[in-house]
Amino acid sequence: MAFENRRERERAARRQLIVATARTLAEAEGWDAVTTRRLSTEIEYSQPVLYKHFGGMEQIADAVAIDGFAELAEVIRAARCDAAAASDALSRIAQAYLNYARTNAAVYDAMFTRASALRFAAQDAPPQLRAAFAELRQAVEGVAREQDAEALTEVFWAALHGLVTLTRTGRLRPGYDSERLRLLVNQFAGGSEGVAQDRH
Template sequence: MGIDDRRQRERDARRRLIITTARTLAETEGWDAVTTRRLSTEIEYSQPVLYKHFAGMEQLVDAVAIDGFGELADVTRDARLRAGPPNDALARVAHAYLDFAGANPAVYDAMFARATTLRFAAPDTPPQLTAAFDELRQAVDLAHDAQDAEALTEVLWAALHGLVTLGRTGRLRPGHDSDRLQLLVEQFTSRRGPVRRAKP
């Protein structure tokens, strides 16, 4: 292995360590604890080294978010592939989405709540974001014959995100999570057929 290859591997390893440490701090102490000074102390690199990898906190949060979308794509794909009938696939994917959000609240915040430079549904959208959306869409496709599957998937995504956000902030009745999720899935699976667009 050449010197350049080794240096790149070391650089990649440092970058990964910074992202992992930021994520761990955010999950255990909240995003306010994730500062360049704190990261520098935790990983024993100087702040200038951190800035060689990330120009600022926004770029670091973006990196955590991209990892999160990749993981969300993986867990929803696994749920879909383990499913039986089409309706079961949508239910399993929805459960996997909520479970991921519940197990990784700081990462979920990076993905959806914190300021970001990431662009969705654009030519430069990172592949991890596209993969996460595509997994939801495949579950929708299995459960519903829709003319506009993307719009229907966006509605499902919005509903799941609403359940996560309202549940985390105590805006929903406790003890009814399963009932709400079952009702949501039933709305997508009870009437299979084309979705008609409303006239403007």
């Protein structure tokens, strides 16, 4: 029994090493640089060992995405718990979301822009995906009033993703990040509270 437990721990550690190495390479060089051959060289395991854990690069990228959703859930929870009021919570989590996307660009790509076999908005979606959405929804519920909180959360998330994507691709005017975020939060919160002036 102890031997089986040790083997399982070693297997889990190998799997996590593969995921962490893929993430590091993607953040440094982009996803095109992440191949099973490159990973096997970096972690000093043969490609067949990689294929014992993952069917291919798509599954590895999905594993990176799942880790990213778990992290994003924690980021949103921390921002929400530090807030004094509902509109403040929305402002804080919006800023935290944009910061996470900016500092974890390759992970964010795995989560939202790469082709993925992960199921979203479904009962069998991975718990990390559901947790990230639930954390966001808790903040949005505070300002939803009579509106459908689920739909409002989807729209708020879509707006945040739009800001991330358009900013990263240079489609928006530079230097107005805080103003755009303040306007977005005010539209949802219906208040006049702003976002700290932090231009990027």
